[in-house]
Amino acid sequence: MYKILIIEDNPDIVANIYAFFEQKGFELDNAHNGYSGLALAANNRYDVILLDVMLPGMDGIKLCKELRENLHDKTPVLMLTARDTVLDKVAGFDSGADDYVVKPFSLVELEARIKALIRRYQDEHFQHSIEIGALTLNAAEHSIKRENTLVKLTPTGFKILQTLMSASPRVVSKTELEEKVWGQDIPSSDALRTHLHSIRAQVDKPFAKPMIMTIPGVGYQIIDPEH
CATH class of the missing domain: 1.10.10.10 (Winged helix-like DNA-binding domain superfamily/Winged helix DNA-binding domain)
Structure with a gap:
């Protein structure tokens, strides 16, 4: 059973993700602002984090940098954003994100990307x-x-x-x-x-x-x- 943290302030997007993934056996947590999202990420173990860029309190770029640089958290991060420029994508990857999807997105594609991130992470950290x-x-x-x-x-x-x-x-x-x-x-x-x-x-x-x-x-x- 995979555990996903959703850090997203749009309740409709959160509800759609819950409806799609819960029926497939995923376990989900969610936060509606950057600070509460960071607290959940710091105090729990997740298989992947879905992170909106535009968040109240602390934006997704700063949150991801905090996860990587100060908390040394290596959990795969998939950025969710309405922005689709090359500079926006570069900023996301530079902050430590592993992948990037642009809103509106297909939930089927989101699932495929999540599973690919988790497999890659598990392969990289498969202990000897x-x-x-x-x-x-x-x-x-x-x-x-x-x-x-x-x-x-x-x-x-x-x-x-x-x-x-x-x-x-x-x-x-x-x-x-x-x-x-x-x-x-x-x-x-x-x-x-x-x-x-x-x-x-x-x-x-x-x-x-x-x-x-x-x-x-x-x-x-x-x-x-x-x-």
Whole structure:
């Protein structure tokens, strides 16, 4: 499940984004001015920020610079604006924005751009060594251990577990997990379930507490059972 922060003062645009994305399983927060938007961004974790340029209090350019330069926040930022000049786009990118759409925009295009930004961010920050509780994964060595016991998985199982661990504690939807592991060439509907069964047999079954959680109707999650 992706979490989006909308910083936009036009209530009609906010309502349209909510209506489109909530039905697709996205979780949304919104702020109507720059200062409250900055506070939400600083105190919560989001997968992407939709940021209007013309905002009350603090404009989107200043807000984005504050995020990047002072808060060192690397969350992907997609600028929303009515301005369409080259100079306006350059100003947005110079402030640290990752992408730019001009109003009025297609919600289908907005979704595609959001997903592309999130995929790019995840690929750039896909960790080589991950530790969640007693479970560790080392991508360079292609090794997995739980409580210092070596866990042996197939290459596909390894990638599924790596995806879940990289996203933890976020819940990863079935669709997102399949796209991350297989791209556009997704196999039969039972393939992911079969792989997860095998992964659980190695990662969870020999130990006292499970770490791989199924969230019905939402997706899958890796947790530290000791916290």
